[in-house]
Amino acid sequence: MSADKLSFEALRGMLTEHRRERIDHVVRRRMKSLTVVVEDLRDPHNQAAVLRTAEGLGLLTAHVVDTPDQLGRTDTFDPARGITKDADKWMAIRKHRQVAPCVEELKAQGFAIYAGALDAKSVSLYDLDVTRPCAFVFGNEHRGVSPALRERADRLFAIPMRGFVESFNVSVAAAICLSHAVHAREAAGLVSDLSDEEREALREEYERKSLGKRLLSAADRAREKAGESGAGADVRREEA
Numbered sequence: 001m002s003a004d005k006l007s008f009e010a011l012r013g014m015l016t017e018h019r020r021e022r023i024d025h026v027v028r029r030r031m032k033s034l035t036v037v038v039e040d041l042r043d044p045h046n047q048a049a050v051l052r053t054a055e056g057l058g059l060l061t062a063h064v065v066d067t068p069d070q071l072g073r074t075d076t077f078d079p080a081r082g083i084t085k086d087a088d089k090w091m092a093i094r095k096h097r098q099v100a101p102c103v104e105e106l107k108a109q110g111f112a113i114y115a116g117a118l119d120a121k122s123v124s125l126y127d128l129d130v131t132r133p134c135a136f137v138f139g140n141e142h143r144g145v146s147p148a149l150r151e152r153a154d155r156l157f158a159i160p161m162r163g164f165v166e167s168f169n170v171s172v173a174a175a176i177c178l179s180h181a182v183h184a185r186e187a188a189g190l191v192s193d194l195s196d197e198e199r200e201a202l203r204e205e206y207e208r209k210s211l212g213k214r215l216l217s218a219a220d221r222a223r224e225k226a227g228e229s230g231a232g233a234d235v236r237r238e239e240a
Contacts, residue, residue: 011211023206026090030202032060033133033193034181035111036174037102039065039149040140042076048083049171050138055087057182058192060202063094063135065102065149089209099148111135115145115153116173118166122158130181131188138170 015023036054041047054062066077077095079088096102103113114128115137128134137153139145150156159168159176168176185191194202 012207015207015210019210023203023210027199027203027206029058029192030060031058031185031193032198034059034130034178034185035061035063035106035135036178037063037065037135037137039099039137039145040067040069041138041170042069043141044078044080045083046141046169046171047077048079050174051079051091052084052087053171053175053178055091057178059091059178061092061094063096063102063106065096065099067098090206099146099152103149103152106135109133112154113137113152114155114157115149116158116177117145117150117156118158119150119156122156125157125159125177125180128155128157130184131190134181136174136177136181138174141170
């Protein structure tokens with residue numbers, strides 16, 4: 001058994017019963033067949049709010065399409081830490097430089113691409129099949145979803161409005177759509193779609209992250225000790 005694994009098993013008992021129960025509660029509700037894609041969101045508060053919503057509703061993964069902005073800058077996805085509340089710590093964040101690779105990856109995994117857009121071809125959010133693997137796409141705060149993504153989407157959709165405004169803020173729209181999808185799935189009996197093996201792997205990942213620096217320190221000490229033992233063994237072999 002590796003030094004890292006030994007350290008983890010030794011420290012695992014430090015997790016409180018409440019923390020273990022919380023991890024188990026989350027793992028049993030994680031969904032891999034529902035995801036969110038944000039394309040060129042520039043406002044750190046919007047970036048953070050979407051991630052926080054996605055994690056809070058049980059999504060396992062989020063996708064970020066981050067193409068160069070008007071000044072040619074890349075890596076502009078930098079969600080506000082005070083708003084995420086560490087949501088990105090508990091999710092897999094897949095980053096893409098272009099639209100095509102993101103969409104191709106999702107479609108290869110069987111996802112339908114639902115892009116939010118104010119368009120004559122858009123259907124109501126509530127007419128989408130959200131019980132199948134699907135990715136909800138939300139675009140830039142000003143221009144919305146790009147033409148490249150619209151062309152690749154399986155359906156364009158809009159949230160029915162009851163007031164004078166034409167649309168919601170992007171983070172609010174994401175919350176409405178993802179919440180609707182999660183509750184529709186639960187109504188259909190789809191609480192989680194992870195296999196037993198995936199749940200166990202995720203449980204260990206969350207336990208490791210909960211232990212944090214304590215685990216890293218213990219692993220370093222174990223490796224140092226293993227190194228000292230190994231050095232001693234080498235000396236003995238050479239003397240023999």
